[in-house]
Amino acid sequence: MPVTGKPKGDQSVYLIDLHCDTISHLYKTGAALRSNQAQYDLVRARAAGVSLQFFAMFTRPAESNTCLREVLKQLDRYWLEIDNNSTELYPILQRNDLSNAQSQDKIGCLLHLEGAECLGGDLEILRVLQRSGLRSMGLTWNDRNLLADGGGEGARAGGLSRKGRQTIQEMDRLGILLDLAHISTASYYQALELYPKPVLVTHANARALCPHWRNLDDEQLKALAQKGGVVGITQVNDFIKEGGFATIEDMLDHIVYISDLVGVEHVGLGSDFDGADDMVLEEVSQYARMPDLLARRGFALREIEMILGGNAVRVITAVLPEGIIGKD
Ligand SMILES: [Zn+2]
Numbered sequence: 001m002p003v004t005g006k007p008k009g010d011q012s013v014y015l016i017d018l019h020c021d022t023i024s025h026l027y028k029t030g031a032a033l034r035s036n037q038a039q040y041d042l043v044r045a046r047a048a049g050v051s052l053q054f055f056a057m058f059t060r061p062a063e064s065n066t067c068l069r070e071v072l073k074q075l076d077r078y079w080l081e082i083d084n085n086s087t088e089l090y091p092i093l094q095r096n097d098l099s100n101a102q103s104q105d106k107i108g109c110l111l112h113l114e115g116a117e118c119l120g121g122d123l124e125i126l127r128v129l130q131r132s133g134l135r136s137m138g139l140t141w142n143d144r145n146l147l148a149d150g151g152g153e154g155a156r157a158g159g160l161s162r163k164g165r166q167t168i169q170e171m172d173r174l175g176i177l178l179d180l181a182h183i184s185t186a187s188y189y190q191a192l193e194l195y196p197k198p199v200l201v202t203h204a205n206a207r208a209l210c211p212h213w214r215n216l217d218d219e220q221l222k223a224l225a226q227k228g229g230v231v232g233i234t235q236v237n238d239f240i241k242e243g244g245f246a247t248i249e250d251m252l253d254h255i256v257y258i259s260d261l262v263g264v265e266h267v268g269l270g271s272d273f274d275g276a277d278d279m280v281l282e283e284v285s286q287y288a289r290m291p292d293l294l295a296r297r298g299f300a301l302r303e304i305e306m307i308l309g310g311n312a313v314r315v316i317t318a319v320l321p322e323g324i325i326g327k328d
Contacts, residue, residue: 014051014052014102014305014308014309014310014313015048015049015050015051015052015269015287015290015308015309016050016051016052016053016054016268016269016308016309016312016313017050017052017053017054017232017269017270017271017273017284017287018054018200018202018203018230018232018268018269018270018312019054019056019112019114019181019202019203019232019234019270019271019272019275020039020040020053020054020055020056020271020272020273020274020275020284021056021058021114021272021273021274021275022038022039022040022041022055022273022274023055023056023057023074023077023078023081024056024057024058024059024074024274025038025040025274026077026081027073027074027077032081032084033081033084033085034084034085038273038274038283039271039273039274039279039282039283039284040271040273040274040283040284041284042085042088042089042107044283044284044285045107045284045287046088046107047285047288048284048285048286048287048288049287049288050107050284050287051101051102051107051108051309052092052098052101052107052108052109052110052309052312052316053107053108053109053110054110054111054112054136054202054270055078055109055110055111055112056112056113056114056275057071057074057075057078057111057112057113057114058074058114058115058141058275059071059074059115059117059118060141061115061117061141061142061143061145062117064117064118064119064120064121064146065120067117067118068118068120068125070118071113071118071129075111075129075132075133078109078111078133079133082109087106088106088107089106089107089109090104090106090107090108090109091108091109091111091133092108092109092110092135092316092320093133093135093320093321094175094320094321094322094323095317095320095321095322096322097320098313098316098317098320110135110136110177110316111133111134111135111136112134112135112136112137112138112177112179112202113129113134113136113137113138114138114141114179114181114182115138115139115140115141115143115145115150115182116137116138116139116140116145116147116167117141117145117146119146119147119167120146121146121147121163121167123166123167123170126167126170126171126174126176127170127174130174130175130176134176135175135176135177135320136176136177136178136179136200136202137171137176137177137178137179138178138179138180138181138182138183138202139160139164139167139168139183139187139191140182140183140184140187141182142182144157144158146161146163146164147160147161147163147164147167148160148161148164148183148184148187148191149183149184149186149187150182150183150184150187151182151183151184151185151213151214152182152213153184154213155185157184157185157186157187158184158186158187159184159186159187159189159190160187160190160191160194164187164191165190165194168191168194168195169194171195172195172196172197174321175319175320175321176319177199177200177315177316177319177320178191178195178197178199178200178319179199179200179201179202180192180199180200180201180224181200181201181202181203181204181214181232181270182214185220188220188223189220189223192223192224192227192229197315197318197319198227198228198229198230198314198315198318198319199224199227199229199315200229200230200231200232200268200312200315201216201224201229201230201231201232201270202232202270203232203234203236203270203271203272203275204216204231204232204234204239204270205231205233205234205239205240205254206218206221206254206257206258206261207220208257208261209240209241209250209253209254209257210238210239210240210241210242210254211242212238212239212242214239215239216231218261221258221261221262221266222261222262224262224266225262225263225265225266228266228314228315228318229266229315230266230267230268230311230312230314230315231258231266231267231268231270232268232269232270232271232312233251233254233255233258233267233268233269233270234270234271234272235251235271235272235273235279235280235281236272236275236276236278236279237276237278237279237280238276238278240254240280244278246280247280248280248281248293250280251280251281252293252294252297255267255294255297255307256297256298259299259303259307264299264303264306264307264311265306265311265314266311267306267307267311268307268308268309268311268312269287269290269307269308269312271284271287290304290308291304291308294307294308
């Protein structure tokens with residue numbers, strides 16, 4: 001769908017990044033979102049033309065109550081940053097907020113949970129987090145938990161548990177985006193079948209070009225496209241080229257490959273800034289180069305707009321609630 005509103009700076013596009021680990025990084029280091037020495041801050045994101053950012057809460061898998069305490073502290077940090085920067089940040093909670101954030105020239109913030117250990121299988125916790133702003137979630141990080149097996153469990157990993165299936169159904173009811181990055185292959189296909197709306201793979205690349213288990217093979221990409229989903233191309237070297245010595249052209253190869261395989265309408269951006277050390281675009285200010293880089297690889301302006309944000313807007317719009325649940 002077309003996105004209206006005025007562009008930021010000299011950017012003429014709506015740029016959405018589907019994954020950064022900045023909130024957990026800030027929580028750990030005590031640095032500020034506005035300006036810091038890491039890969040992502042508000043000053044550089046605005047200058048690069050970022051319009052909407054998924055902010056992940058992440059804690060390494062552990063006992064569920066331990067994870068919950070950590071996640072709640074990161075949730076607190078997320079809302080403190082929005083409060084402290086309210087002239088430039090705006091929480092995305094419902095469908096209309098997408099266009100509101102753009103018209104106010106603010107960065108829309110979409111709260112994500114990377115791995116749902118903290119739920120411990122309790123849908124009550126999911127509902128509380130949803131009321132606290134959660135709008136996107138992946139069931140697992142790399143490991144097995146009560147809901148599903150993660151991709152790190154290897155080729156013989158299992159799929160969704162009964163609780164995992166219930167969780168996905170509740171996510172659908174609550175208007176929470178489903179992210180299938182990090183999940184096992186069996187879980188991936190089961191979740192795709194169960195969740196009735198388009199899904200995201202917020203940060204992964206094509207396994208045909210880089211045989212890392214975190215990347216999607218051709219069949220997974222085709223199944224994602226059939227459901228109208230979007231994969232966010234990640235900047236992490238290890239997911240771009242085997243051995244890790246990747247270039248910007250190698251990263252663009254993934255965009256071209258997936259566009260050729262399943263269509264440009266299924267490609268987006270999911271940097272993983274502050275989630276890994278070695279990146280092709282080293283930090284968020286480099287996103288300013290994306291329109292030119294894509295144009296040089298032969299994408300038309302309309303296609304560039306789709307990759308940078310339009311495709312993600314389509315999925316977000318299909319999933320987010322029309323109003324805040326529990327409010328008139
Ligand atoms: Zn990740």
